[in-house]
Amino acid sequence: MPASTADFDYQAALLACAAGERAALQQLYEQEGARLLGVVMRIVRDQALAEDIVHDACVNIWTRAASFNPALGSARGWIYSVARNLALNAVRDARREITVDDDTATALDAQASLEAWQDMADAFAWQASAGRIGPCLERLEPVRRNCILHAYVDGLSHSEIARRLEAPLGTVKAWIKRSLAALRECLS
Known part of the structure; x- marks a missing residue:
């Protein structure tokens, strides 16, 4: 059974992996695999592909x-950045897009982003974090909140978010920069 995230020494596990200790990788996988x-599932939305990506992430x-x-x-x-980057690369490589009208796309984006955030909070059992960040996210203007959710939950790049929101990239x-600063301030 995995240790709590507070009790598990991730840095020591990585050092052991670097030293060639296979048991350390197994412990990392048991701790964080699920x-x-x-x-990865939230990003690629395909179970088999997500499992392959997690395997590749462990190898990396x-x-x-x-x-x-x-x-x-x-x-x-x-x-997590190793796994997330592999998942984002897989999505970018696949580039599957469905065309819908602007109003539908906006409604779906907002709904999907909030559902994704709720799913992520539940899946990771981060009640304390989710309880703290939820109200902070709600304080942000909807368009800024959606930028954060698109970037960190849906795994979209800044340019993909700009296209989706029909807003200038800058x-x-x-x-995103200001919203992250506001979230940091709210959480501290």
Whole structure:
């Protein structure tokens, strides 16, 4: 049974992976595999593809563990960025788009983003975090909240968000930057 995220030493596990200790990768997978699959599923929306991506992420984590730099962020965050980047690459490679009218697209985007956030909060059992960030997200203007949700839940790039919202790329980047700052302030 996985340890709580507070009790598990992700950095030590990555150092052990870098040293060639296979048991460390197994422990990482047992600790985070289901949550990694949840994150990847939210991005690719295909179970078989998500499982393949999590497998590839574990291989990348194993082979690149020595490149982890704690000065740049947390070990757990690094693990998730490996999986998330692979998932985003898979989506970009597939490029499946369905054309709908603007009103429908806007309504679907808003609904899907909020549902994705709720699903993610449930899937990861982050009640404390979700309880804290939910009200902070609600304080943001709807368009800015959707930018954040599209970027961090749906896995869209800034240019994809700009196209979806029919807003200038620079504006979308500014909205995301300011919204992240507002969220940081709200959570502190």
